[in-house]
Amino acid sequence: MSAPAYEQPYLLINGERVGRDGRDGLPVRNPSTGEVLAELPVATPSDLDRAIELAGGAFRTWSAVPPVERGKVLKRAAELMRERIESIATAITLDEGKPLFEARWEVSWTADVVDWQAEEARRSYGRVLPVSTKGRALVVKEPVGPVAAFTPWNLPAFLPARKIATALAAGCTCIIKPAEETPLGALKIAECFLDAGIPRAALAVVFGEPSMISTHLINSPVIRKISFTGSTRVGTHLAELSARHVKRMTMELGGHAPTVIFDDVDLDKVVAEAAAYKFMNAGQICIAPTRFYVHESVHDKFVKNISEAARSLVVGDGMDSATQMGPLANSRRMDAMERLIDDATRQGADLIVGGSRTGNHGYFWQPTVLANVPESAAIMNEEPFGPVIVTSPFVDEDDVIARSNRLGYGLAAFAFSGASDRANRLGSAIEAGMVGVNTFAATMPEAPFGGVKDSGYGLEGGTEGIDAYLTTKFIHQL
Ligand code: NAD
Numbered sequence: 001m002s003a004p005a006y007e008q009p010y011l012l013i014n015g016e017r018v019g020r021d022g023r024d025g026l027p028v029r030n031p032s033t034g035e036v037l038a039e040l041p042v043a044t045p046s047d048l049d050r051a052i053e054l055a056g057g058a059f060r061t062w063s064a065v066p067p068v069e070r071g072k073v074l075k076r077a078a079e080l081m082r083e084r085i086e087s088i089a090t091a092i093t094l095d096e097g098k099p100l101f102e103a104r105w106e107v108s109w110t111a112d113v114v115d116w117q118a119e120e121a122r123r124s125y126g127r128v129l130p131v132s133t134k135g136r137a138l139v140v141k142e143p144v145g146p147v148a149a150f151t152p153w154n155l156p157a158f159l160p161a162r163k164i165a166t167a168l169a170a171g172c173t174c175i176i177k178p179a180e181e182t183p184l185g186a187l188k189i190a191e192c193f194l195d196a197g198i199p200r201a202a203l204a205v206v207f208g209e210p211s212m213i214s215t216h217l218i219n220s221p222v223i224r225k226i227s228f229t230g231s232t233r234v235g236t237h238l239a240e241l242s243a244r245h246v247k248r249m250t251m252e253l254g255g256h257a258p259t260v261i262f263d264d265v266d267l268d269k270v271v272a273e274a275a276a277y278k279f280m281n282a283g284q285i286c287i288a289p290t291r292f293y294v295h296e297s298v299h300d301k302f303v304k305n306i307s308e309a310a311r312s313l314v315v316g317d318g319m320d321s322a323t324q325m326g327p328l329a330n331s332r333r334m335d336a337m338e339r340l341i342d343d344a345t346r347q348g349a350d351l352i353v354g355g356s357r358t359g360n361h362g363y364f365w366q367p368t369v370l371a372n373v374p375e376s377a378a379i380m381n382e383e384p385f386g387p388v389i390v391t392s393p394f395v396d397e398d399d400v401i402a403r404s405n406r407l408g409y410g411l412a413a414f415a416f417s418g419a420s421d422r423a424n425r426l427g428s429a430i431e432a433g434m435v436g437v438n439t440f441a442a443t444m445p446e447a448p449f450g451g452v453k454d455s456g457y458g459l460e461g462g463t464e465g466i467d468a469y470l471t472t473k474f475i476h477q478l
Contacts, residue, residue, distance in 0.1 A: 003030070003319055006037040006094050009183040011207060012190055013051050015200030023047075026180050026207070031097035031327040032317040032362045040183050042208040048175075048216045054201035055146035055173040056222040062202045063143045063171035067121040074118035074165055076196035081111040081161075084188065088157055091184035093318040096156050097326040097363070098281050100318055110158045110189065113461065114165040116445035120466045121169035135478035141470040143171030144248055145224030148217035150210070150238070151186070152230045153179035153329050154284045154385075160186040162460055163227050164193060164203060170469035172225065173202040175217060180207050181330055210234075218242055225469060228252070229286075231383075232408075232454050250458030250468045252286070252450060254383045255411025258404035259289040260394075260426060263297045264418035265438075271302060274389070275309035277440040279325050279367055283387040284333065287412035287434065287442050290384055292391040293400050299393040303371045306389055307353045310367035315358060328363040328386060337365050337386045340379040344390070349373040354387075381407060397422065405431045408454035412442045433459075 009028060011018040018041060025039035043051075062070070081088065089103035098106070129137035147167045151159040160178045167174040178186035190205045206213060217223050218241045226242045227250040228235050235253040242249050261270055278289055294302045318326035328334055334357060341355050354368030368388040373380055379390055394400040404413060414436045415426035427437045433451040436442040443449050448462035458468050 003094065004090055006030075006091070007184060008038050009040045009187055009207070011041055011043055011047060012187060012203075012205040013047060014054050014204070015194050018047065028095055028181065028183060029330075030094055030362075031329050032319070032364075034362050037094060040180055040207050043206040043213060045212075045216060048206060048213065051175045051204035051206060052146070052217070052220050052222050055175050055204065058199045058201035059143070059146050059173045062168070062173055062199055065171070067124060067169075067171070070169060070171065071118040071121035073197045074114055074121065074169055074193075077165070077193045077198075078111040078114040078118065080192040080195055081107055081114065081189065084192065088185055088188045091188055092156050092182070093326070095184055096153055096182045096329050097318050099323045099326050100321070102281060102326075103318070106155060106158050110161045113158070113162050113445045116461070117162070117165040117169045117465065120166075120463065123463070124170065124466055124470055126472075132478075136475065138475040138477070140473050140475060142473055144469055144471050145172060146222050147172045147174045147225045147227060147469065148214070148223045149174055149176040149227045150214060150230065151176065151178045153182040154281060154286070156182035156185035157189050159229050161189045162465075163229075164190065166460065166465050167225075167227075167469050168193065168198060168202065170466050172469050175204045175206060175223070177206050177208075177210065177213050177217075180210070183207055214238055215241060218245065218247065221245075224248065226250070227458075227468070230254070235456060248468070250450075250460065251456035252458075252460065253411075253454065253456040254286045254385075254409070255432070255451060255455050256290050256381075256383050256407055256409040257287060257412040257414060257432070258291045258293060258430065259414040260400050260404060260416065260430075261292065261294045261298070261302065262417040262419070262422065263295040265416045267298055267301060268305065270416050271305040271309060273440050275306055275313075278389055279310070279313060279387050282325055282328050282365065284329060284385050286383075289414050289440060290390065291380060291404075292389060293394045293403060294391055296393040296395050299371075299391065303352060303369065303391055307369045310353045310369050310389065313367045315364055315367065317362075325367060325387060328365050331363060333386055334363050334365060336384075337368075337388065340382065340384060340386075341368065341370065341388065344370050344373050344377040344379050347374050347377045349377060375403065375406070383409065397425070401426070401429045405429075409451070410453035411451035411455035412436070414440055414442070
């Protein structure tokens with residue numbers, strides 16, 4: 001199987017593709033082979049200054065475009081994403097590794113979310129206060145200003161697109177730094193927005209040394225809003241930097257989703273869905289189910305059945321049509337899997353399936369099932385971000401709720417029970433930004449997406465998402 005060519009990535013500033021041209025380079029690797037696909041140009045401080053100046057200037061014109069017109073441009077961008085699905089999906093599979101069918105799904109999901117944000121542009125309502133018959137008392141929404149956004153490598157098209165589309169819908173301009181490991185999907189998404197007709201200066205895509213770029217952008221008085229998706233460690237650092245300048249922030253910082261399964265469910269159905277959602281993107285999704293608490297009367301059966309599902313998965317290069325699960329995205333995840341699994345087995349967990357790398361090239365990890373994992377194991381406390389099912393039996397409802405809420409994380413959670421009163425209680429009692437009750441589908445364009453506790457603050461999507469990019473002004477006029 002010969003891989004399709006990977007196009008040379010670039011910086012995108014003022015609609016221009018900026019190449020190496022004397023700049024430092026960073027290798028972009030194919031996680032299925034470990035081979036270098038391309039050298040990514042590293043942005044210099046003067047590249048960033050140019051992007052900042054352009055974003056500041058374009059904000060004046062783009063924020064003045066009527067919201068309904070902004071929405072039309074964004075809808076065109078979503079259409080272009082659908083037309084270019086093969087090219088965008090191929091880029092994602094080559095640099096991030098997920099199977100091509102999943103990459104296509106990511107692109108079509110991305111287009112749906114851009115559509116939603118396009119429609120939200122015209123719904124950024126204010127209100128009229130009935131306080132006086134003379135004059136006017138108005139509450140109006142205004143775009144916050146130029147935005148700096150930072151996104152990770154696990155959803156290389158979707159995560160940048162949601163931030164860009166929401167910022168543009170609100171009337172903001174945007175400078176985005178996607179992950180250096182997966183640049184091409186984000187660039188292709190950005191080209192869709194530009195080709196749809198946004199002002200060239202309204203969107204820039206930069207790459208380089210993450211800490212230099214975030215410090216430079218956050219310190220600029222032109223940038224008024226920061227939006228980050230990634231680890232709690234980096235999010236905390238960016239929140240500190242932003243707080244020094246009292247800048248608005250949205251922080252989506254990952255999770256460790258408890259998944260509570262009672263004994264009154266259709267277990268075969270739950271197992272099939274759990275395997276599908278858990279091994280999607282090799283487990284590297286922030287709302288993936290991660291801690292499976294299974295009622296003791298069905299625990300062993302759950303372990304047996306999900307282990308069969310894990311064993312039967314075809315792991316391979318994402319460009320191969322037979323592949324059901326691709327590689328991990330980078331060598332850091334391989335090291336993390338090894339450390340977390342070793343620690344769990346040393347602490348008494350039962351390794352049922354998998355547990356080690358597979359193949360002699362690339363970053364392939366076997367779909368893994370660890371059963372009876374003690375709460376003290378690192379994998380019960382750190383976001384695993386890999387293809388590992390971790391189980392622990394429970395008996396008592398209050399106890400499993402307490403264990404579900406034990407961690408600082410609070411992004412997604414899942415609960416399965418055939419008893420509607422119990423299902424209602426679980427949905428309310430589990431501390432998370434999103435709870436799937438009798439479903440693993442915890443996100444949709446129409447719904448707010450975000451965490452509580454250490455999983456961050458601020459929301460993306462839903463009717464709430466656009467608010468993050470708007471300020472609220474009161475005008476009292478006599
Ligand atoms: P990381 O936190 O170092 O990097 C995540 C992203 O943040 C990368 O794209 C990186 O370019 C960016 N980044 C890093 N330092 C930055 C800085 N100073 N300024 C701006 N951006 C910066 O971690 P990683 O090794 O890629 O992943 C480690 C863990 O992070 C994972 O195990 C997982 O728990 C979590 N993670 C969460 C998500 C999510 O969707 N919430 C995505 C990726 C990783």
